[in-house]
Each structure stands twice: as structure tokens, then as C-alpha cells.
Amino acid sequence: MNERDFIALLRPLAGPAALNLDDDAAILTPPPGQDLIVSKDTMVEGVHFPKGRIGGGFSERLLRTALSDLAAKGARPIGYMLSVAWPIGRDPKWLNGFVRGLHDAQESFDCPLIGGDTTSTDGPLVASVTVFGLVPNGEMVRRSGAKPGDDVWFTGTLGLAEIGLAIVSGHAVDLSPSKRLVAEEAYLRPEPRFAFRKVLRRFATAAADISDGLLSEAGHIATASGVQIDLIAETTKNADFGDDYELLFTASARNREEIVEGAKAIGLPLTLCGHVLEGVGVTVEGTVVKPEGYRHRF
Template identity: 70%
Template sequence: MNERDFIAMLRPLAGPGALNLNDDAALLSAPVGHDLVLSVDTMVEGVHFPKGRIGGDFSERLLRTALSDLAAKGARPIGYMLAVAWPSGRYDKWAAAFISGLHDAQRSFDCPLLGGDTTATKGPLVASANVYGVVPTGEMVTRSGAKTGDHVWYTGVLGRAETGLKVVMGDPDVRLLSGEDRLACEEAYLRPEPRFLFRKTLRQVATACADISDGLYSEAGHIAEASGVHLAMDYIRHADFGDDYELLLTAPPSAEAAIRSGADAIGLPVTRCGHVVPGEGISIDGEPVQGKGYRHTF
């Protein structure tokens, strides 16, 4: 298989702006009254995903995690571009499975392929998804808007992705879980759910938001730094493990009913987990801490 073969396999995934993947560019414009929101995520085999599992699970997880950044901005996805450094000598069946995973993910979120780049490598698989979304003009939710007096919330259930990684790796610690629980945790790790269904509520009430990719306390630290405030957090289990891809948000106390109503309407659990005060950094149960989370080192 060569580069042209791979592009031909990708062509059925292409959206209108991709120009049938015949040009080294795509054509894209935001609808009138909307801003364009862009983000990028990269995954490396053996770092973000177990070695040797480079098929549909890898690609679906790649696109879903990238799209989670758009969900945290209150945006709606409209397309993505893909860059892949494909390991030499891997069988064509892996490429077919990789593309099948992309197909499943982009169909779930109406987010077609717009273009990208491919190359070969002697190392592990490296893939990047550049995602594009739109949000009504001026309504994007940033990390920098948290205000003193706000409450802090997170969506969903933390810890499932942590257990899901153990399931994927065959860790014996998970043998006591029921089959249903193992499946739910594996799905949380392999196929995280970007919280797009919550975006209208998010845009209406949130003063700041980040997706929980590197751990809840780590993301709390990002919001605190960007907003110039202190986040006084409760103790939360699994808060230092990333990969949950839930939302951490701040909102005024008056927004509690709207948050709970918006979450209930889509069956999404929400938990109030702290409040915003003057100062900087974060604390847990009153003790100042560093939100460690996951950090790549170079």
C-alpha cells in the first residue's frame, strides 16, 4: 500500500469542502452569524494508545477526543483534517480498520473529512485530527471567564476511562467487574462522548469551560490561571487521571437550575464540585495544591 492507495481509501469519507481530496487544500466558510472554532489533537501509538492496536479503536478515539475540545467551546462540528504517519510494513487490514473507525466517529457527529496529509514512518503510528466547528458569533466559551462567586461543575462520571484502560490492557484488577461494567468502562476509554448535546446550556450559563483530558484538577488549574482566580475544589476521586473527556465548567450560582435542567434533558449527570474565590491556583478541601494531571515531558 502506498500514499495514493491510502488516500483512495479515505475518499468516501470526504465532505463537500474536501474537493474530493484532489487538491492540497479544502474550502471552508462559517455560516453567517457564526465564528469558526479550530482545534487539533495528536495521538502516538504506545503513548496515547496501546502498541499494536492501530485499527478502528485508535482512529475513533482520535477523532472523538479532538472533537471534545469543540464541545468545551460550545461549538458544533463541521469537519476535520487528518495527518497520519503510517508505520511501514503494517498490513492493509489495519488501514482499512483505521478508516472504518473514522467513518463511525464522523457519522456519529456529522463531521466529514476535509483533507490532510499522509506519510510513512519507521516508528509508531502518529495521527493528528484538526477539527473545525462553528458557534454563534461571540458565544464561544473560553477558559478565561471564571468569576469570583461562581460555582464549579463537572459533567458525567469520572474514573470509567481509567478502568477502561485497564480493561484494554488486560489488567487482572478488572476481573471482579461485571461484564456490563467492563464494557461501559472500555467504551468510556475507547469511545469518549464529546458533550455536544450540552452545548446550548453551556453557552447560556457557563463563564468558563475546559474538557477533562489531563485530569480534573489539572483543568481546574488551567481555568484558574486563564481567569486570574482561585478555584476552591472539593476532594474528588479519579480527579488526577485524564481521558475522561467530560466538561469542567464555572457558572454563577443563579445558573444551577438551568444546568441541572439542561443536563437532565439529555440524561447527563452533573456534579457541583467547588467555587471560585479571589486569588490564584487551586485548593482541595482548603489545602493549596498543584493540579498535576498528565504532562508530556520532552
């Protein structure tokens, strides 16, 4: 399979802005009163995903994790661009599976392909997506708005993705079949929390998605906001492993009841995990911690 064959596979995924993938460019016009939000993520076979599993699982995870960045901003997705460096000689079945995975993910979030680039490589598969979303003017949720006195929350359940990675990697995991499936899905198909975006935009003072671990993301918010985030110890059991792609956010304590009700209305688990204080950095019940999380080494 060559580059043009692969583009032909991708063409049915293209939205109107992509101009049928014929022009090496796309057209995006934000509606009046909307800000265009842009984010980019990259995955490498053997680093972000086990080697040899680069079909639909890889591509669906790639797009879903990138979209999680938009969810953390309170945005609504409108499209994405894809760039792929395919290993030379890879069986075409993987390319077909890759396209099916993209299809499934973009259909889930009404987020069509609008362009990109393809090439080949002697190394592992490298793929990246640039995602585009919209928020009402001035309503994007940043990392820099946390204030002393705010509550700190995270959505969903942390730690499932770590178990899912072990399963996908072929390690023995002592779980029932149903729980194994839940953990595997948490790793392969993380759920960007778009259904929570209106609550997030209304009440959150700062937010980030949990891609590199709870402590790391708390550190990002604390640094950007110039505050101290003090976490409750029992909520930090899965604090170092990333890949959960849940939301970590801060909000005024006076809005606690409305936030809980907003999450309950969409069936989203929510955990009050700490508080924002005067100071700097991250602590766990007063003990200073170093919020390393996962970091790529160059």
C-alpha cells in the same frame, strides 16, 4: 498499500469542502453570524494508545477526543483534517480498520473529512486531526471567564476511562461484563458533550474538557481567569487521571437550577464539584494542591 491506496480508502469519508481530496486543500466559508473554531490533537501509538491496537479503536478515539475540545467551546462540528504517519510494513488490515473507525466517529457527529496528509515512518504510528466547528459570533466559551462566586461543575462520571485503559491493556479488572463494557467504551469512545452546548453557551463563564485530569483542568481555568478554584474533596477521587473528556465548567450560582434542568433534559449526569473564590490556584476544601495532571516530557 501505498499513500494513494490509503487516500482512496479515505475518499468516501470526504465532505463537499474536501473537493474529493483532489486539491491538497479545502474550502470553508463560515455562515454569516458564525465564528469558525479550530483545534488540533495528536496521538502516538504506545503513548496515547496501547501498542498493536491501531485499527478502528485508535482512529475513533482520535477523532472523538479532538472533537471534545470543540464541545468545551460550545461549538458545533463541521469537519476535520487528518494527518497520519504509518509505520512501514504495517498489515493493511489495520489501515482498513482505521478508516472504519473514522467513519463510525464522523457519522456520529456529522463531521466529514475535509483533507489532510499521509506519510510513512520507521517509528510508531503518529496521527493527528484538526477539527473545525462553528459558534454564534462571540459565544465561544473560553477558559478565562470564571468569576468569584461561581459554581464549578463537571459532566458525566470521572474514572471510567482509567479502568477502560486497564482493560484494553490486558490487565485483570474485577468487574461484571456489563460494567467492563461501559468502562472500555468510556476509554475507546469518549462522548464529546455537544448535546450540552446550548446550556454551556448560555450559562458557562469558563470551560475546559477533562483530558489531563480534574485538578489539571481546574488549574488551567484558575490561571486563565485569575481566580482560585476550591474543589469539594469527595468529588476529587479520580482527579489526576485524564482521558475522561468530560466538561469542567464554571457558572453563576444563580443559574444552578436551570443548569441542572438542562443536563437532566438530555440525560447527562452533572456534579457540583466546587466554587470559585478570590485568589489564585487550586485548593481542595482550602488545602492548596499542585494541579499537575498528565504532562508530556520532552
